[in-house]
Amino acid sequence: MCYLFLIANIPFSDFFSLSSVPQFTNSPTLIVMVGLPARGKTYISKKLTRYLNWIGVPTKVFNLGQYRREAVQAYKTFEFFLPDNEEAMKIRKACAITALKDIHHYFTQEQGQVAVFDATNTTRDRRADILCFAKESGYKVFFVESICDDPDIIEANIMEVKLSSPDYQDCDKEEALVDFLKRIECYKMSYVPLDDEMDRNLSYIKIFNVGFRYLVNRVQDHIQSRIVYYLMNIHVTPRSIYLCRHGESELNLLGRIGGDSGLSPRGNKFACTLAGFIQSQCIRNLKVWTSHMKRTIQTAEALGVAYEQWKALNEIDAGVCEELTYEEIQEHYPEEFALRDQDKYRYRYPKGESYEDLVHRLEPVIMELERQENVLVVCHQAVMRCLLAYFLDKSAEELPYLKCPLHTVLKLTPVAYGCKVESVFLNVEAVNTHRDRPVNVDVSRDPQDALLTVPEHI
Amino acid sequence: MTVSSLSPSDSNSCLRAPRPLRASERRRVETLRSAPLRRSRTARIMRGSARSHGTQERDKCVCMTNCPTLIVTVGLPARGKTYISKKLTRYLNWIGVPTKEFNVGQYRRDCVKIYKSFEFFRPDNEEGLKIRKQCASAALNDVQQYLGEEGGQVAVFDATNTTRERRETIVRFAEQNGYKVFFVESVCEDPDVIAENIVQVKLGSPDYTDCNTDEAIEDFMKRIKCYENSYQTLDEDLDRELSFIKIIDVGRRYLVNRVLDHIQSRIVYYLMNIHITPRSIYLCRHGESDLNVKGRIGGDSGLSLRGKEFARYLAKFIQDQNIKDLKVWTSQMKRTIQTAEALSVPYEQWKALNEIDAGVCEEMMYEEIQENYPLEFALRDQDKYRYRYPKGESYEDLVQRLEPVIMELERQENVLVICHQAVMRCLLAYFLDKSADELPYLKCPLHTVLKLTPVAYGCKVESISLNVDAVNTHRDKPENVNIHRSSEDALQTVPPHL
Numbered sequence: 001m002c003y004l005f006l007i008a009n010i011p012f013s014d015f016f017s018l019s020s021v022p023q024f025t026n027s028p029t030l031i032v033m034v035g036l037p038a039r040g041k042t043y044i045s046k047k048l049t050r051y052l053n054w055i056g057v058p059t060k061v062f063n064l065g066q067y068r069r070e071a072v073q074a075y076k077t078f079e080f081f082l083p084d085n086e087e088a089m090k091i092r093k094a095c096a097i098t099a100l101k102d103i104h105h106y107f108t109q110e111q112g113q114v115a116v117f118d119a120t121n122t123t124r125d126r127r128a129d130i131l132c133f134a135k136e137s138g139y140k141v142f143f144v145e146s147i148c149d150d151p152d153i154i155e156a157n158i159m160e161v162k163l164s165s166p167d168y169q170d171c172d173k174e175e176a177l178v179d180f181l182k183r184i185e186c187y188k189m190s191y192v193p194l195d196d197e198m199d200r201n202l203s204y205i206k207i208f209n210v211g212f213r214y215l216v217n218r219v220q221d222h223i224q225s226r227i228v229y230y231l232m233n234i235h236v237t238p239r240s241i242y243l244c245r246h247g248e249s250e251l252n253l254l255g256r257i258g259g260d261s262g263l264s265p266r267g268n269k270f271a272c273t274l275a276g277f278i279q280s281q282c283i284r285n286l287k288v289w290t291s292h293m294k295r296t297i298q299t300a301e302a303l304g305v306a307y308e309q310w311k312a313l314n315e316i317d318a319g320v321c322e323e324l325t326y327e328e329i330q331e332h333y334p335e336e337f338a339l340r341d342q343d344k345y346r347y348r349y350p351k352g353e354s355y356e357d358l359v360h361r362l363e364p365v366i367m368e369l370e371r372q373e374n375v376l377v378v379c380h381q382a383v384m385r386c387l388l389a390y391f392l393d394k395s396a397e398e399l400p401y402l403k404c405p406l407h408t409v410l411k412l413t414p415v416a417y418g419c420k421v422e423s424v425f426l427n428v429e430a431v432n433t434h435r436d437r438p439v440n441v442d443v444s445r446d447p448q449d450a451l452l453t454v455p456e457h458i
Numbered sequence: 459m460t461v462s463s464l465s466p467s468d469s470n471s472c473l474r475a476p477r478p479l480r481a482s483e484r485r486r487v488e489t490l491r492s493a494p495l496r497r498s499r500t501a502r503i504m505r506g507s508a509r510s511h512g513t514q515e516r517d518k519c520v521c522m523t524n525c526p527t528l529i530v531t532v533g534l535p536a537r538g539k540t541y542i543s544k545k546l547t548r549y550l551n552w553i554g555v556p557t558k559e560f561n562v563g564q565y566r567r568d569c570v571k572i573y574k575s576f577e578f579f580r581p582d583n584e585e586g587l588k589i590r591k592q593c594a595s596a597a598l599n600d601v602q603q604y605l606g607e608e609g610g611q612v613a614v615f616d617a618t619n620t621t622r623e624r625r626e627t628i629v630r631f632a633e634q635n636g637y638k639v640f641f642v643e644s645v646c647e648d649p650d651v652i653a654e655n656i657v658q659v660k661l662g663s664p665d666y667t668d669c670n671t672d673e674a675i676e677d678f679m680k681r682i683k684c685y686e687n688s689y690q691t692l693d694e695d696l697d698r699e700l701s702f703i704k705i706i707d708v709g710r711r712y713l714v715n716r717v718l719d720h721i722q723s724r725i726v727y728y729l730m731n732i733h734i735t736p737r738s739i740y741l742c743r744h745g746e747s748d749l750n751v752k753g754r755i756g757g758d759s760g761l762s763l764r765g766k767e768f769a770r771y772l773a774k775f776i777q778d779q780n781i782k783d784l785k786v787w788t789s790q791m792k793r794t795i796q797t798a799e800a801l802s803v804p805y806e807q808w809k810a811l812n813e814i815d816a817g818v819c820e821e822m823m824y825e826e827i828q829e830n831y832p833l834e835f836a837l838r839d840q841d842k843y844r845y846r847y848p849k850g851e852s853y854e855d856l857v858q859r860l861e862p863v864i865m866e867l868e869r870q871e872n873v874l875v876i877c878h879q880a881v882m883r884c885l886l887a888y889f890l891d892k893s894a895d896e897l898p899y900l901k902c903p904l905h906t907v908l909k910l911t912p913v914a915y916g917c918k919v920e921s922i923s924l925n926v927d928a929v930n931t932h933r934d935k936p937e938n939v940n941i942h943r944s945s946e947d948a949l950q951t952v953p954p955h956l
Contacts, residue, residue: 212715232726
């Protein structure tokens with residue numbers, strides 16, 4: 001019976017999981033990058049890993065360059081990569097085997113679900129070895145090949161991420177650039193791209209010139225379909241994403257959570273100041289997004305530009321606790337209050353939502369943010385924490401405690417493999433709405449212990 | 459652009475009676491409340507920068523992010539173009555993007571009343587060519603009307619469009635009108651797939667009503683031949699400036715070029731998730747619940763005795779059907795989970811399948827809603843699809859949250875979805891192409907399984923009542939939907955309950 005097979009392969013907790021994320025795949029997936037150096041493989045690996053982890057699929061990157069740096073302590077020159085350097089070939093092959101072993105461990109012992117094998121994997125032989133390895137353990141394989149022949153893009157890549165690599169710490173920029181280009185040449189001779197005919201039975205996506213064109217072959221399942229969709233929506237055009245909350249609201253002042261109140265006088269002042277700030281930034285083609293709730297809309301109205309409302313950006317639904325103060329929650333639902341402190345990410349308010357649910361509903365927003373260029377998102381505390389966690393690769397444990405104070409704009413600018421964050425406080429006072437995790441999260445704790453970290457309010 | 463209240467309820471305290479929206483506010487609420495795809499309304503009142511960066515290459519007509527899209531199919535006959543056109547149109551309309559298909563074959567049939575033989579399609583048949591060109595023009599005119607006066611957002615131009623020349627004409631037409639063009643080419647050389655296509659949809663075509671099967675197949679094969687010589691497939695190099703997806707061998711492989719915007723990205727994602735492997739989708743509601751029996755809506759109650767009986771009958775029904783690799787999905791509410799439990803097979807819970815949130819009306823009887831919220835009750839009857847319960851959801855919201863479920867249903871094969879009345883109506887509307895007006899009144903009685911099997915261009919529906927009695931929970935639209943109507947008029951169509 002097929003369902004017995006299922007029970008054997010899924011961890012018990014996932015099988016009877018009450019989470020909102022359906023089981024994406026039963027067998028682990030090995031994503032294998034393919035491409036010459038400086039084609040964005042590591043950029044894609046890291047970004048994809050960040051995305052998959054955020055939506056709840058345990059994913060990890062295994063970067064072969066890292067293994068090589070650990071094996072060969074000091075990098076000398078491109079000569080290490082010459083195809084006839086037998087000594088080096090031995091080392092590189094050993095590194096690949098170690099990496100695959102670690103991947104095996106990640107899948108079998110660490111509950112990983114997706115592993116990204118980030119290396120050039122430019123020869124058919126190497127790819128055949130990987131396929132063999134995967135077949136033995138029943139892992140699905142999905143190749144992601146990045147092909148680029150635009151010399152400007154390649155040079156920009158090298159400038160952004162290679163020159164600052166540990167390999168080139170002691171070189172000057174010119175030397176490093178020359179050496180790296182020679183390194184690329186070492187691979188070119190033996191590079192065999194995925195072939196339409198010979199590789200017709202493999203599952204892969206070929207990305208041409210940073211997303212101009214894609215060739216997708218034999219997508220096997222849901223997770224591969226999601227990966228393809230994601231990869232087809234990301235871009236590398238420079239841009240910035242501005243995140244902020246609505247201006248201080250009337251309920252904020254009263255220390256009440258949720259609800260749909262309007263802005264307080266200080267909140268209104270913030271909205272006007274925000275308008276000034278946005279103008280001063282001179283942002284090209286800025287899109288402005290808000291939720292469907294009054295306080296974000298009123299904030300956006302002050303900007304005097306067109307904006308788009310997303311229901312998905314609405315604040316977390318606190319269910320029975322909507323519009324209560326923390327003191328009232330402690331009074332009426334002390335057990336719930338404690339359970340929330342025990343696992344703030346997964347805890348779901350009765351008749352409400354959890355942070356985990358929020359992430360799920362924000363996924364289309366993230367996808368659209370990836371497609372867009374300059375965007376200002378005017379949202380709410382829990383929502384902003386989820387979005388920030390995506391951009392800054394924060395774990396589920398950290399996410400619900402990220403600091404997102406009122407009247408502060410976060411400017412996120414993608415740079416190298418991550419995101420630069422600039423925090424701009426717009427100098428309009430507001431209440432603090434951040435409640436830290438208290439020390440005592442026991443269900444039988446004193447009200448005093450429970451309310452220790454509640455911020456002040458009227 | 460000021461809006462002082464966006465939800466029908468006054469939300470500072472849930473104990474106060476909701477303030478009714480003034481008519482002017484309601485209209486503005488409609489324009490501002492937009493799902494990411496339906497931007498066209500807000501765009502027309504945009505005050506900010508109106509230039510979309512995506513149109514630097516072709517500044518013939520200022521193309522804002524949400525200018526209409528013209529989808530153009532490309533491919534030899536019997537390659538699934540019409541199948542894809544209709545399915546894509548159905549999907550886009552369901553998610554709220556007004557879409558219409560324009561099938562040139564239809565125009566040809568209207569023009570040339572009687573189809574004689576494949577000779578009409580011979581490349582040297584000048585008369586035939588003239589007529590076909592006129593039909594294409596007529597179709598494009600109608601496209602213009604649809605995307606212009608009728609407020610359509612996407613038009614699907616379903617024809618072979620196999621020559622570069624024809625495609626260039628269309629691209630010029632689109633440029634003149636400020637439409638974005640996206641080509642969808644279907645390439646297939648598998649003779650089995652083609653033969654199956656012909657049997658499924660061509661033999662039943664009006665063109666072949668008076669022929670026997672063999673004659674029809676033979677004629678159609680010759681028809682395909684007429685196109686083959688002049689067929690110029692979309693080329694990676696020659697057509698690199700165009701936006702397109704090439705679907706190869708029914709989805710084994712895809713080539714995607716220059717996706718310009720959100721809607722094209724969604725279209726590509728959708729096309730990459732559909733398949734034509736035969737399968738069936740079973741839709742049913744949870745067994746009768748305790749709240750159902752009391753005539754109360756929403757809530758999270760368990761099954762009544764009859765509901766439990768239904769669950770057992772459902773288990774037997776599913777077993778008897780002998781379905782290959784059946785997946786079972788439920789919501790996260792007790793009543794669907796309890797129903798699935800009786801099946802003794804693994805099932806997957808989707809929060810997205812939860813029943814519509816009735817907000818302040820949760821767990822009320824219709825009589826109580828009429829008593830406490832008579833205005834809301836009437837507003838709901840006026841526009842059941844878009845009406846949002848105070849602190850709750852609308853059917854329109856439901857559709858948005860069900861979209862990932864539909865996408866996954868497309869990817870899957872045999873699935874049984876155990877859900878709820880409003881949810882089942884939304885899913886059914888997707889499969890049976892029901893409009894937003896019909897959707898909230900689709901009949902989805904308890905203890906009845908609907909078996910949907912894709913066939914030809916649509917879906918076959920079999921309704922199986924599992925012979926366990928249950929209350930009726932279907933409330934028809936009453937005659938009087940005026941906000942000043944009497945209680946009697948309002949409650950006229952409420953089904954009986956305890």
